[in-house]
Amino acid sequence: MRMNTxxxxxxxxxxxxxGGTGRTMALANIACLLGYNDSExxxxxxxxxxxxxxxxxxxxxxxxxxPYLTKEAENRFDVTPGCLDLLTDLNATRSQYDPHDFVANRxxxxxxxxxxxxxxxxxxxxxxxxxxxxxxxxxxxxxxRVVQFQWExxxxxxxxxxxxxxxxxxxxxxxxxxxxxxxxxxxxGICTMVLPDKLVVVFTPNQQSLSGVKELVHKAVNxxxxxxxxxxxxxxxxxxxxxxxxxxxxSAWRHGLPSEPSLSLTxxxxxxxxxxxxxxxxxxxxSRTTLKEYFDQVMLHHIPDYAYGEPIAVMLEEGGSAIxxxxxxxxxxxxxxxxxxxxxxxxxxxxxxxxxxxCEKVTTTTQNGDIQAALRTANALIExxxxxxxxxxxxxxxxxxxxxxxxxARQSASALAQSLMESTNKxxxxxxxxxxxxxxxNLCNAFGDYSLAKRLLEESRCHFASCFGKxxxxxxxxxxxxxxxxxAQGELNxxxxxxxxxxxxxxxxxxxxxxxxxxxxxxxxxxxxELGDLNxxxxxxxxxxxxxxxxxxxxxxxxxxxxxxxxxxxxAQGEPNxxxxxxxxxxxxxxxxxxxxxxxxxxxxxxxxxxxxTQGDLNxxxxxxxxxxxxxxxxxxxxxxxxxxxxxxxxxxxxAQGELNxxxxxxxxxxxxxxxxxxxxxxxxxxxxxxxxxxxxAQGELNxxxxxxxxxxxxxxxxxxxxxxxxxxxxxxxxxxxxAQGELNxxxxxxxxxxxxxxxxxxxxxxxxxxxxxxxxxxxxTQGNLNxxxxxxxxxxxxxxxxxxxxxxxxxxxxxxxxxxxxAQGDLNxxxxxxxxxxxARxxxxxxxxxxxxxxxxxxxxVLSKLGDLDGARNLMEKTLANxxxxxxxxHPNTIMAMRNMSEILKKLGETDxxxxxxxxxxxxxxxxxxxxxx
Numbered sequence: 036m037r038m039n040t041x042x043x044x045x046x047x048x049x050x051x052x053x054g055g056t057g058r059t060m061a062l063a064n065i066a067c068l069l070g071y072n073d074s075e076x077x078x079x080x081x082x083x084x085x086x087x088x089x090x091x092x093x094x095x096x097x098x099x100x101x102p103y104l105t106k107e108a109e110n111r112f113d114v115t116p117g118c119l120d121l122l123t124d125l126n127a128t129r130s131q132y133d134p135h136d137f138v139a140n141r142x143x144x145x146x147x148x149x150x151x152x153x154x155x156x157x158x159x160x161x162x163x164x165x166x167x168x169x170x171x172x173x174x175x176x177x178x179x180r181v182v183q184f185q186w187e188x189x190x191x192x193x194x195x196x197x198x199x200x201x202x203x204x205x206x207x208x209x210x211x212x213x214x215x216x217x218x219x220x221x222x223x224g225i226c227t228m229v230l231p232d233k234l235v236v237v238f239t240p241n242q243q244s245l246s247g248v249k250e251l252v253h254k255a256v257n258x259x260x261x262x263x264x265x266x267x268x269x270x271x272x273x274x275x276x277x278x279x280x281x282x283x284x285x286s287a288w289r290h291g292l293p294s295e296p297s298l299s300l301t302x303x304x305x306x307x308x309x310x311x312x313x314x315x316x317x318x319x320x321x322s323r324t325t326l327k328e329y330f331d332q333v334m335l336h337h338i339p340d341y342a343y344g345e346p347i348a349v350m351l352e353e354g355g356s357a358i359x360x361x362x363x364x365x366x367x368x369x370x371x372x373x374x375x376x377x378x379x380x381x382x383x384x385x386x387x388x389x390x391x392x393x394c395e396k397v398t399t400t401t402q403n404g405d406i407q408a409a410l411r412t413a414n415a416l417i418e419x420x421x422x423x424x425x426x427x428x429x430x431x432x433x434x435x436x437x438x439x440x441x442x443x444a445r446q447s448a449s450a451l452a453q454s455l456m457e458s459t460n461k462x463x464x465x466x467x468x469x470x471x472x473x474x475x476x477n478l479c480n481a482f483g484d485y486s487l488a489k490r491l492l493e494e495s496r497c498h499f500a501s502c503f504g505k506x507x508x509x510x511x512x513x514x515x516x517x518x519x520x521x522x523a524q525g526e527l528n529x530x531x532x533x534x535x536x537x538x539x540x541x542x543x544x545x546x547x548x549x550x551x552x553x554x555x556x557x558x559x560x561x562x563x564x565e566l567g568d569l570n571x572x573x574x575x576x577x578x579x580x581x582x583x584x585x586x587x588x589x590x591x592x593x594x595x596x597x598x599x600x601x602x603x604x605x606x607a608q609g610e611p612n613x614x615x616x617x618x619x620x621x622x623x624x625x626x627x628x629x630x631x632x633x634x635x636x637x638x639x640x641x642x643x644x645x646x647x648x649t650q651g652d653l654n655x656x657x658x659x660x661x662x663x664x665x666x667x668x669x670x671x672x673x674x675x676x677x678x679x680x681x682x683x684x685x686x687x688x689x690x691a692q693g694e695l696n697x698x699x700x701x702x703x704x705x706x707x708x709x710x711x712x713x714x715x716x717x718x719x720x721x722x723x724x725x726x727x728x729x730x731x732x733a734q735g736e737l738n739x740x741x742x743x744x745x746x747x748x749x750x751x752x753x754x755x756x757x758x759x760x761x762x763x764x765x766x767x768x769x770x771x772x773x774x775a776q777g778e779l780n781x782x783x784x785x786x787x788x789x790x791x792x793x794x795x796x797x798x799x800x801x802x803x804x805x806x807x808x809x810x811x812x813x814x815x816x817t818q819g820n821l822n823x824x825x826x827x828x829x830x831x832x833x834x835x836x837x838x839x840x841x842x843x844x845x846x847x848x849x850x851x852x853x854x855x856x857x858x859a860q861g862d863l864n865x866x867x868x869x870x871x872x873x874x875x876a877r878x879x880x881x882x883x884x885x886x887x888x889x890x891x892x893x894x895x896x897x898v899l900s901k902l903g904d905l906d907g908a909r910n911l912m913e914k915t916l917a918n919x920x921x922x923x924x925x926x927h928p929n930t931i932m933a934m935r936n937m938s939e940i941l942k943k944l945g946e947t948d949x950x951x952x953x954x955x956x957x958x959x960x961x962x963x964x965x966x967x968x969x970x
Contacts, residue, residue, distance in 0.1 A: 043205040044083075047371055048231035050215040050223065051238060052247025054093070057275045057335060058237040062086060062214050063099035064349045064364040065371065069210045070165030071349075081164040082209040085157070087118050089226050090216045091181045094170030099345040100160060104167075108158040117169035119180060121156050125196065126189050137195035137263050144199030145206075153207070162350075186221035197229045198264050205232075210372075219251065227251060228258040232266055233371060237273045238307070240288035245307060248272070249314060256318045269376045272311050272326075273367060275335040289330060315378065329377045332366040383422060390416070390425050394432035401439045409436045410447050417454050423463045430455060430471040434478060441482040442714035449484050456491055466509075469498035473513055476520065483718040483754060485524035492517040506540050508551065515558060523718070525759035525796070527566050534559040548586050550593065553579050557600055565760075567801040567838070569608045576601040590628050592635060595621050599642055607802075609843035609880070611650050618643040632670045637663055637677060641684060649844075651885035651922070653692050660685040674712050676719065679705050683726060691886075693927035695734050702727040716754050718761065721747050725768060737776050744769040758796045760803060763789050767810050779818045786811035800838050802845065805831050809852055821860045828853040842876050844887065851891060854898075863902050870895040884918050886929070892918075893933060896940070905944050912937045931960050 047065075051058040063086070070084040088096035097112075104112065128147055132140045157166040171177055189196065204211045215226035227234055234255060238244040252270050259268040277285060286292075291306025308330050315324045338360055341348060352361040370377065373384055393416045400409040413436040421429045433455050440448035452475050459468045476491030496513040503509055514537045521530040538555040545552050560575035580597040587594055602617040622643050625636040644659035664685055667678035686701035706723035713720050728743035748765035755762050770785035790807040797804055808831045816824035832853055835846040854869035874891040881888050896911035916937050919930040934957035941950035 044207075044209040044211060045232040046201055046205060046211045046213060046230050047233045047235060048213040048215050048226045049235045049237060050227050050248075050251065051217055051236070051244070052251060053239075053244050054217050055276075056237045056239050056244070058217075059090070059095050059214050060099060060341070060345070060347075061235070061237060061273060061275065061335065061364070061367070062212050063096065063345075063347050064361070065368050066100070066165055066167075066210075066212050067103075067162050067347055067349050068364060068368040069212075069372065070160075070162045083207065084165045084210045084212070085168060085204065085208045086165065086212045086214070087168045088170040088214050089118055089222060090214050091119055091170050091184075091222060092216060094173075095345075096214045097158075097167060097169045099347055100165075100167050103160040103162055103165075103347075103350070105159050105161055108160070112158065114172065115158055115169065116156055117171040118156075119171035119177075119184065121151075121153075121168070122189075123180065123184070124151065125200070126184075129189060129193050132193035132196060134192050134194065137198075140193055140195035141199040141202065144193075144196050145203045148200070148203045186225070190221070190225070195263075197225055198262075201230045218247075223251075224254075224258075228255045228268075229262075229264075231268060234268060234270045235273050235367075235371070236270060237275050239276045240274060240285075240307065242304075245305075245310060249310065252314060253318065270311075270315075271333075271367070271371060271377050272307065272330075273333060273335065274307060274330070277334050277336045279336045311377075315376075319376075321378075324378045326378060328380060329370070333363070333370065333377075335360065335363055387422060387425055390419070390421065390429060394428050397432040398435055401436050406436075406440050406443050410440055410444065410451060413451055414454065417451070417458050421458070421463075423467075426463045426467055427471065430474075434471075434475060437475070438478055438482075441484070442712055442717070445482075445484075445714050445716050448482075449479070449487055452479055452484075452491070453487060456494060465498045465502040469495045469502060469509070469513065472498065473516060477516060480516075480520045480523060482713065483523075483716065485520055485755065488520045489517065489524060492520055506544055511537050511540060511551070511555075515555065518558065518562070522562055522565065525755065525761070527562060527797075531559065531562045531566065534562055548582055553583055553593070553597075557597065560600060560604070564604055564607055567797070567803075569604060569839075573601070573604045573608065576604050590624055592629070595625055595635060595639065599639060602642065602646070606646060606649065609839060609845070611646055611844075611881075615643065615646045615650065618646055632666055634671075634677065637667060637670075637681070641681060644684065644688075648688055648691065651881060651887070653688055653886075653922070657685065657688045657692065660688055674708050679709055679719070679723075683723060686726065686730075690730055690733065693923060693929070695730055699727070699730045699734070702730055716750050718755075721750055721761070721765075725765065728768060728772070732772055732775060737772060741769070741772045741776065744772050758792055760797075763793055763803065763807070767807065770810060770814065774814055774817055779814060783811070783814045783818065786814050800834055802839070805835055805845065805849070809849060812852065812856070816856055816859065821856055825853065825856045825860065828856055842880050844881070847873050847876055847880075847887070847891075851894060854894065858898055858901070863898055867895065867898045867902065870898055884922055886922070889915050889918050889922070889929070889933075893936060897936065900940050900943065905940060908940050909937075909944065912940055926960055931957050934960075 049058050049062040049065075066084055066086040069082060086096060086100065088094050090096075101109070101112070108115075125144065125147065131143060131147070156168055158169065159166045171180065213226050213230060216223045234252070236248045236252060238248045256268055256270070259266070274289075279285065287304050287306070289306055289308050291309055292304050308326050312324045312326055315321055315326075338348075340346075341360065348360040349364050352359050370381060373381060373388070393412065397409055397412045397416060400412060413433050416429060417433060433451060437448045437452045437455075440451065455475055456472060459472070472491050473495040476488045476495055479485075479488035479491060492513060496510060496517055499507065499510040499513050514533050518530040518533040518537070521527075521533065534555060538552065538559055541549065541552040541555050556575050556579045560572045560579065563569075563575065564572035576597065580594070580601055583591065583594045583597050598617050598621045602614040602621070605611075605614040605617070618639065622636070622639040625633065625639045629636050640659055640663045644656045644663065647653075647659065648656035660681065664678070664681040667675065667681045671678050682701050682705045686698040686705065689695075689698035689701065702723060706720065706727055709717065709720040709723050724743050724747045728740045728747065731737075731743065732740035744765065748762065748769050751759065751762040751765050766785050766789040770782040770789070773779075773785065774782035786807065790804070790811055793801070793804045793807050808827050812824040812827035812831070815821075815827065828849065832846070832849045835843065835849050839846050850869050850873045854866045854873065857863075857869065858866035870891060874888065874895050877885065877888040877891050892911050892915040896908040896915065899905075899908035899911065912933065916930070916933045919927065919933050923930055925931075934953050938950045938953040938957065941947075941953065
């Protein structure tokens with residue numbers, strides 16, 4: 036027997052309260068239509084249709100379909116058992132069932148039926164896919180078996196048996212049509228209440244028939260609602276034997292009419308259409324059901340020729356007109372097959388089915404990797420007006436394509452997302468629109484399409500506010516998402532204002548200790564940090580951590596997040612020791628509570644590694660980063676964003692250790708994967724491009740570095756805009772490359788533009804501004820404009836002292852830069868004073884072996900050498916060289932440069948042999964290395 040592998044079939048019972056309605060004839064016609072006309076559906080698989088005669092007292096279904104039996108079926112017609120015989124066999128197994136376990140019995144009967152040979156009860160027909168099951172074997176004992184069958188006993192002692200029987204049939208057939216007994220009886224109750232998914236109630240226009248049908252429908256639906264079956268039951272009314280020759284009487288019985296003697300109506304007629312409309316409103320808790328469209332099409336009119344014998348109209352009529360009987364059966368078949376309830380519009384359901392099919396095609400095409408075809412299908416889909424009920428399905432299909440297309444066809448993906456926003460139907464629920472636009476905005480944000488993301492999220496926020504109010508959690512979440520996009524877009528002031536507003540509302544509505552309030556506090560702290568308001572950020576971080584500690588306990592994941600955030604702010608404030616202590620504590624708890632492979636643990640590990648690197652513990656940082664990358668690759672996969680970030684971090688540490696080839700290989704791999712997975716214009720891809728350019732520059736491949744920097748700047752300018760922090764960073768990077776290539780005017784122009792834009796956007800005291808001032812000063816110095824460089828550096832140092840503090844690492848870097856300029860101007864005493872101060876502070880804050888401290892030692896030694904204090908210079912350089920060799924290794928560019936510097940000092944001291952040996956060793960190690968000056 037062929038299994039129905041696609042989906043469960045449906046059981047449709049045909050019932051009439053009285054005989055003579057044409058019920059069995061209707062079932063026979065529908066069975067032929069389902070088995071024959073539908074053979075082109077479902078990938079050309081012929082539907083399996085089973086027609087069962089359950090009217091044991093007056094069996095007649097076989098009389099309609101016997102002329103269509105196959106020759107083999109006709110030969111065994113008399114001896115073939117039927118439905119009653121199958122149920123008799125089931126009754127014999129009644130002892131296997133638990134009278135108190137509906138669920139177990141429901142499962143058990145399926146197993147019992149599987150062991151039977153169901154085919155021996157079936158008679159195949161010449162109608163493709165259609166088989167019948169007679170009422171029984173029509174022998175001399177048939178009438179006795181009908182009378183003696185104990186329906187009530189079987190139903191009560193084996194609850195769930197008939198429901199399990201229905202399950203079994205639905206697994207094996209696409210359609211099961213059951214011809215029920217008339218009236219109110221045990222067998223008609225099983226056929227109408229227990230078995231079906233859909234119940235066709237056939238009636239003629241008279242009060243007795245309608246009253247009986249109405250009572251039966253109430254009983255059937257109420258029984259099913261109280262049953263543990265779980266399947267819904269819907270009713271399809273079928274008016275039959277309608278005489279079209281009396282249109283006034285037809286209208287009266289359909290729509291209702293007061294008594295009308297001229298029409299032989301002695302009392303008021305309710306009308307079957309309003310009767311069923313009110314009935315469905317009542318039993319399905321609906322409001323104003325309308326069945327006009329349904330009854331316009333579904334009606335069996337009386338044709339005298341079909342009153343004789345058992346003809347099947349759909350097998351006899353060819354090319355029937357709209358009023359032919361076969362066309363009426365076709366109309367009923369379509370609705371039984373395609374609708375869940377009679378009040379649904381067939382046109383709307385077909386439109387929904389077509390849209391669903393298109394959505395599935397969009398999804399399948401996307402999964403198969405044919406992005407261009409998926410985009411074409413998605414655009415065609417979005418051009419049609421989407422019914423409200425399909426909005427979420429269509430939107431999800433569109434967003435699936437958008438997500439897949441961004442890496443490969445960014446402009447097309449962006450245009451499709453924009454079309455989704457513009458196509459929103461104003462009849463669609465505002466909350467639905469808000470949710471979809473929010474998803475689309477977050478998706479665009481993830482791919483760095485910030486301008487469109489901003490528009491989508493603003494629309495989402497407006498819809499949520501309109502639907503729920505400005506203080507609703509959904510509205511506030513959309514505000515937070517919009518703020519994140521503004522922040523990514525570089526609109527930090529706008530992000531801050533939104534986050535402040537969100538925080539103020541959440542504090543007032545939810546209270547200060549609510550998780551959402553604390554999330555808002557953390558978000559605002561991050562923005563303040565980006566704006567350079569480190570004290571404000573720290574205050575919020577500390578408050579968030581204190582409240583979460585008090586409310587959630589020390590080991591809650593949100594606590595660990597707060598600790599990491601505070602550590603990040605401490606780092607920005609130049610307190611790496613405090614940051615490290617917090618991060619070590621966080622990592623320890625993460626490993627204990629979440630496990631070493633949890634994403635939060637990996638993030639904590641990465642944060643601690645970055646701090647170790649900042650502290651100059653490059654070996655410790657590298658060890659952690661290599662461990663982190665290994666876990667990420669194993670757990671997340673090589674192409675996961677977290678893995679790629681880990682790869683990039685390790686490359687940065689390798690570069691700091693002087694392993695430029697290893698760093699280059701990792702950054703190239705990161706760039707290649709991000710390019711393929713995220714697309715060329717994604718922010719992460721551009722970051723990888725910039726990182727690789729820095730390595731190429733360190734390796735002396737200035738043309739390659741310049742090409743990458745120019746490309747990065749062009750894309751960021753186009754995608755992010757000229758004022759975005761990342762764009763400004765690209766300007767600075769390109770300026771550095773131009774300066775290294777000797778194009779000082781070009782470098783200076785870029786530096787000046789960067790500084791001008793930064794001051795306008797961020798304000799004069801922002802850390803990024805101070806960095807730009809230092810870069811411009813460096814260019815001026817290289818151009819020989821020492822006074823201009825000194826003026827900028829003095830201004831930078833004054834601001835840093837005031838804003839960041841005298842011992843902040845950035846302040847000390849600025850002090851070192853000014854000292855270098857003073858030295859170039861010949862102000863050696865001024866340079867010595869600043870270098871001594873820098874060295875003392877770096878030794879105290881960073882430690883004597885930190886790379887920055889060693890740079891200060893080298894620089895001070897150089898000044899002492901020029902001042903004639905060769906012994907002092909020698910002592911410092913010996914210490915510098917020893918520490919560099921220990922920390923970075925002999926082959927590191929900084930170590931090699933320190934050797935050369937030490938050689939010069941020894942030469943001045945007259946120790947020419949040792950000076951020659953050191954210089955020779957430096958030149959030997961220099962092969963393939965980079966001449967990186969310690970300044």
